[in-house]
Amino acid sequence: MSGASMALQCNSFLSCSHGTSKTRTSISLPFPSLPSNNLPFRFVPKNVKSLRNFSFLRSAISALVSETSGISSETSGASPVSLTYLEGNSWLWDVGGMKILVDPILVGNLDFGIPWLYDAAKKVLKNFQLSDLPEIDCLLITQSLDDHCHVRTLKPLSQKFPGLRVISTPNAEPILSPLFDSVSYLEPGQTFELEKKDNSKVTITATAGPVLGPPWQRPENGYLVKCQESQLTLYYEPHCVYNKTFLEKERADIVITPVIKQLLPSFTLVSGQEDAVKLAKLLQAKFVVPMKNGDLDSKGLLSRIIFSEGTVESFKVILSRELPGVQVLEPEPGVPLQIPSAP
Numbered sequence: 001m002s003g004a005s006m007a008l009q010c011n012s013f014l015s016c017s018h019g020t021s022k023t024r025t026s027i028s029l030p031f032p033s034l035p036s037n038n039l040p041f042r043f044v045p046k047n048v049k050s051l052r053n054f055s056f057l058r059s060a061i062s063a064l065v066s067e068t069s070g071i072s073s074e075t076s077g078a079s080p081v082s083l084t085y086l087e088g089n090s091w092l093w094d095v096g097g098m099k100i101l102v103d104p105i106l107v108g109n110l111d112f113g114i115p116w117l118y119d120a121a122k123k124v125l126k127n128f129q130l131s132d133l134p135e136i137d138c139l140l141i142t143q144s145l146d147d148h149c150h151v152r153t154l155k156p157l158s159q160k161f162p163g164l165r166v167i168s169t170p171n172a173e174p175i176l177s178p179l180f181d182s183v184s185y186l187e188p189g190q191t192f193e194l195e196k197k198d199n200s201k202v203t204i205t206a207t208a209g210p211v212l213g214p215p216w217q218r219p220e221n222g223y224l225v226k227c228q229e230s231q232l233t234l235y236y237e238p239h240c241v242y243n244k245t246f247l248e249k250e251r252a253d254i255v256i257t258p259v260i261k262q263l264l265p266s267f268t269l270v271s272g273q274e275d276a277v278k279l280a281k282l283l284q285a286k287f288v289v290p291m292k293n294g295d296l297d298s299k300g301l302l303s304r305i306i307f308s309e310g311t312v313e314s315f316k317v318i319l320s321r322e323l324p325g326v327q328v329l330e331p332e333p334g335v336p337l338q339i340p341s342a343p
Contacts, residue, residue, distance in 0.1 A: 080230035081254065081339040085331035087122040089148055089238045089293050091256075092133070094336075096227035098194055098202045102140045103148040103238065106130050107156060110296070112146045118303055120296040124333040130156055138194055139164055139180075140204070142238055143220040144171035145212060154179055167192050167204055169221040171212075186221065188246060201228040207235075207250075208243035219243075224250060232339070235283055238293055240271040242279060252283040254339055259290040259315035260308050270294060273310040277318050280326055287327050287339060290315065 082094040088110065091102040106128060111119040122128075130153070139157070142148050149172045158164070158179040168176055170185040177183065184192050186206035194202045207222040222237025235252035240259075257279055262270040270293065280288050290312050298306075316328055331337045 080227050081232055081234065083289060083331060083337045085333050087125055087333050088296060095202050095225055096200050096229045097196060098137045099134055100138045100140050101136045103142055104153050105150045107153045110147055116300060118300040120298040123297055130160055136161055136164060139166045140223060141168035141172050142209060144169060149175050151175060171218060171220060208246050209237050210239050210241035224252060240276050240279060247282055250283060252285055254287045254289060255280050255283055255285040256289045256291060258293050259312055260292060260294060260310050262294040263307055263309060264305060273315055274318055276315060277322050281323055285326055287329050289329050289331055
């Protein structure tokens with residue numbers, strides 16, 4: 001794992017149960033049956049963007065991780081934070097030279113094991129494979145369900161990087177423990193420190209995310225990731241669901257969040273819009289990086305009743321009214337997004 005060493009520091013910001021469930025979490029949908037297509041609400045659009053030449057995308061990824069590339073944060077004058085969006089909930093981050101793979105779905109589609117109900121494929125990075133990944137320093141898992149903890153990806157990933165350091169929600173322990181040997185399960189408020197041979201350090205602090213089940217269940221995770229060298233901090237939680245009390249004492253220069261809501265009848269799957277603006281205000285963000293984790297080619301019964309609310313442009317309007325000094329940096333799948341020096 002490129003000589004990275006770690007030290008675990010547990011800070012009791014929240015009082016949480018430390019027991020670990022040995023079964024997968026399931027969600028009971030808030031309706032008894034699937035309605036027909038004649039529904040009084042909007043559906044997720046099915047438009048597919050034209051695919052670019054994949055060799056260009058591969059070159060972009062290679063540039064991110066090349067030790068001699070001007071894009072790498074390890075080279076002179078480059079940004080200390082580079083974010084490559086891999087569609088869905090998946091990211092490849094370079095934070096102070098530390099390469100962090102987040103919630104990867106790189107093998108097959110996302111179907112939760114029930115493709116007749118839901119089956120989603122990426123629109124742009126259709127041919128991206130595990131073999132296209134650079135050497136990874138850390139795997140970061142936010143949630144225990146398949147759209148974040150994708151078993152078909154994680155099994156071959158564990159074989160490709162057998163000593164990989166993994167940081168995860170404890171809810172994913174039944175999935176991760178059989179695959180990886182070096183896993184740290186962080187409760188909200190606990191911090192893990194990554195350190196490279198050159199003594200550069202990145203600290204990762206878990207925050208409270210959504211509860212995917214009964215209200216007494218442990219929440220899933222968001223994360224605050226701080227580069228010690230640049231003192232830049234990024235915040236990531238893929239549902240735009242957060243504990244305001246927990247975050248009100250925290251600060252993040254960069255907020256990565258969905259801004260387009262994804263809804264089922266009477267149930268919010270992913271929040272965004274005004275909630276994303278409130279999040280940026282709470283963390284006193286300088287940059288917001290919007291993610292379109294619902295922008296997939298989907299089919300199946302469930303895809304017919306998922307609908308979206310808002311756009312990136314409508315989010316920008318709300319943000320400019322509430323926080324005119326915050327910049328929106330839109331990622332392009334497969335292309336490293338360089339975070340500029342804080343204004």
